[in-house]
Amino acid sequence: MTTSLVEFSDYEANGLRLQLAGPPDDLAPYLSAYYRTEVEEGVEIEDWLPPEEANLRTGSATVYKAAIGGDAVIDVPPGVISGPTDRVTYLRIGGGKFWGIGLTPAGWARFIRLPASDMANRITDIAGSAAHGSLQAMLDALREDGDDVQASARLINETFRALPGNGLDSESAIRAVHLGFLSEDASSVASIAEMAGMKPRTFERFCKRHFGFAPSALLRRQRFLRSLGKYMLDPSMRWIGSLDTHYWDQAHFIREFRATMNMKPSEFAALPHPISGAAVRLTSMRAGVTMQALYHPDRSRN
Incomplete structure (x- = not known):
């Protein structure tokens, strides 16, 4: 087992500190990032997070509220499983410390082992979930004593590494489909299904079980995130300059933006994005992509 120090990238401004690291090579197919967020006492921030893959999160704060899509704002439990999302997550936090761990689709299948569609667009208390008990113990430890980021990364x-996960028959297929959706050349569901060697109805069931959504929704999410990530990395550019090549025109993008983020692009641009903006910059530095859901599971972590 490696005992080398984990390299964390660090961003700090206006009472917010975000530290982000990638997993070691043996866990890189399953985990996309480890991130530590701190908000100073007396500081309260809001953000509107783009769609993402599943996460494990834990934290303690004076304010910790969230809502997915058009759902009501709720108080977030101390330790949660957040399923994959295809819409905005509103977040309001203040005076607290948080840890998060991003899961790839293969990581969800290997470690959580529930249909991803059952948890899509949901935030669930890990204490009431079917997740392995050691994951809850890990989140409890990170919440109670997570200031040492190196010790936390080792934990x-x-x-x-200690979780059972051998013999997952679908792992190679999950990886192949994941890479298919990540490809900027993927222009249709049919082309990805053909690449995966699946008939359309089988492919639909496969995607819902392992990725949380129908393949058409996953394809829309990826082109949307490529466009949004490019814009957030350089907000000085106009929206038209960030559009993915698979959009027909700017009106097509605006329709999908409103359906995903519950607002127009101009409204989003006018809002503060302290967490998501910092995450885009750090993720781009660490993994060469701007969004967690664009993370390439074969990317070297060295």
């Missing part, structure tokens, strides 16, 4: 590595 995360050790916890996931």
Whole structure:
């Protein structure tokens, strides 16, 4: 087992500190990132997070509220499983410390082992979930004593390495489909299904079980995130300059933006994005992509 130090990228401004690291090579197919967020006492921030893959999160704060899509704002439990999303997550936090761990689709299948569609667009208390008990213990430890990021990263590595996960027959197929959706050349569901060697109805069931959504929704999410990530990395550019090549025109993008983020692009641009903006910059530095859901599971972590 590796005992080398984990390299965390660090962003700090206006009472917010975000630290982000990638997993070691053996866990990179299953985990996309480890991230530590701190908000100073007396500071309260809001953000509107783009769609993402599943996460494990834990934290303690004076304010910790969230809502997915058009759902009501709720108080977030101390330790949660957040399923994959295809719409905006509103977040309001203040005076607290948080840890998060991003899961790839293969990581969800290997470690959580529930149909991803059952948890899509949901935030669930890990204490009432079917997740492995050691994951809850890990989140409890990170919440109670997570200030040492190196010790915390070792705990995360050790916890996931100890989980049972051998013999997952669908893992190679999940990886192939994941890479298919990540490809900027993928222009249709049919082309990805053909690449995966699946008939359309089988492919639909496969995607819902392992990725949370129908393949058409996943394809829309990826082109949307490529466009939004490019814009957020350089907000000085006009929206038209960030559009993915698979959009027919700007009106097509605006319709999908409103359906995904519950607002127009101009409204989003006018809002503060302290967490998501910092995450885009750090993720781009660490993994070469702007969004967690664009993370390439074969990317070297060195």
